[in-house]
Amino acid sequence: MTANDMKLVVVGAAGRMGQALIRVIHETDGVTLHAAVQREGSPFIGKDAGELAGVGTLGVPVTADPLQAFLDAEGVLDFTTPATSVAFSILAAQARIVHVIGTTGCSIEDEEKFKAAGRHARLVKSGNMSLGVNLLGVLVAQAAKALPAAGWDIEILEMHHKHKVDAPSGTALLLGEAAARGRGIDLASQSVRVRDGHTGARPTGTIGFATLRGGSVVGDHSVVLAGEGELVTLSHSARDRSIFARGAVAAALWARDKKPGHYSMLDVLGLS
Numbered sequence: 001m002t003a004n005d006m007k008l009v010v011v012g013a014a015g016r017m018g019q020a021l022i023r024v025i026h027e028t029d030g031v032t033l034h035a036a037v038q039r040e041g042s043p044f045i046g047k048d049a050g051e052l053a054g055v056g057t058l059g060v061p062v063t064a065d066p067l068q069a070f071l072d073a074e075g076v077l078d079f080t081t082p083a084t085s086v087a088f089s090i091l092a093a094q095a096r097i098v099h100v101i102g103t104t105g106c107s108i109e110d111e112e113k114f115k116a117a118g119r120h121a122r123l124v125k126s127g128n129m130s131l132g133v134n135l136l137g138v139l140v141a142q143a144a145k146a147l148p149a150a151g152w153d154i155e156i157l158e159m160h161h162k163h164k165v166d167a168p169s170g171t172a173l174l175l176g177e178a179a180a181r182g183r184g185i186d187l188a189s190q191s192v193r194v195r196d197g198h199t200g201a202r203p204t205g206t207i208g209f210a211t212l213r214g215g216s217v218v219g220d221h222s223v224v225l226a227g228e229g230e231l232v233t234l235s236h237s238a239r240d241r242s243i244f245a246r247g248a249v250a251a252a253l254w255a256r257d258k259k260p261g262h263y264s265m266l267d268v269l270g271l272s
């Protein structure tokens with residue numbers, strides 16, 4: 001640890017992503033774990049964050065006091081729940097620090113609140129923080145632009161572990177947005193998110209979603225462009241949560257000297 005290390009707070013520290021973030025911060029030069037936050041009443045309060053994440057004692061006890069945790073911090077890494085991320089975005093804006101949000105399943109109203117927080121905080125938000133998925137999004141936009149809607153149907157498939165609570169995944173929606181951008185259409189009005197019963201034939205130009213849940217799958221996504229007699233499939237398979245954690249830490253370091261604003265991983269990775 002050096003004096004210039006970026007001081008990061010992990011909120012939701014005991015979660016699947018919280019633990020991955022603590023491990024990645026521990027092994028990354030230029031960042032240090034400043035505080036680790038769990039909700040009031042969590043059985044992990046007072047436990048050492050390093051012990052929790054399996055990297056040995058770090059001398060950072062998990063706290064339920066975000067105000068104290070944000071004091072002197074430079075960035076917050078937040079993979080929690082939509083309501084929690086909205087609440088922390090207000091605190092991060094007040095503290096004028098970096099807020100990296102990986103939380104998915106956020107509503108349009110939540111997104112408006114994040115936009116407002118970005119007037120004071122340096123907020124980076126993405127449904128997927130990995131380099132691979134963000135590159136995939138660029139390729140999907142190109143493919144959707146190159147293959148005309150009249151002959152090529154776009155379907156997005158995703159599979160995640162059985163504990164995931166939101167659908168379609170943030171990544172599936174990110175890929176849908178990329179496809180819609182390539183086609184020059186509005187995703188919200190052109191997407192088919194559920195099919196059941198007598199659905200009728202597929203409306204031309206729509207973007208379909210299909211969701212699978214089971215076991216311990218970290219996150220698999222495929223974008224299928226289905227033509228007459230041929231299929232193009234672009235896919236990504238996440239094997240380890242460290243890919244998201246490394247992306248989140250890179251986002252915090254990137255945002256450290258930026259102006260307040262609402263940024264995406266495409267900005268961080270230079271793919272925008």
Ligand SMILES: NC(=O)C1=CN([C@@H]2O[C@H](COP(=O)(O)OP(=O)(O)OC[C@H]3O[C@@H](n4cnc5c(N)ncnc54)[C@H](OP(=O)(O)O)[C@@H]3O)[C@@H](O)[C@H]2O)C=CC1
Nearest residue numbers: 012014015016017038039079080102103104127128129244
């Ligand atoms: N953008 C990306 O690259 C990725 C995004 N995600 C997203 O991140 C989110 C979290 O995923 P995951 O780690 O698997 O989920 P978990 O349920 O394992 O972790 C969430 C953690 O947040 C904690 N938490 C909830 N509310 C609060 C609060 N008010 N204050 C402090 N801590 C709180 C939970 O505590 P408790 O258990 O006590 O409720 C839990 O420890 C999901 O939305 C997921 O989709 C996941 C991976 C990658």
Ligand SMILES: O=C(O)C1=N[C@H](C(=O)O)C[C@H](O)C1
Nearest residue numbers: 104127164169170171218219
């Ligand atoms: O909940 C998860 O686990 C994941 N969530 C993100 C999403 O909704 O796409 C990213 C990743 O696929 C894992």
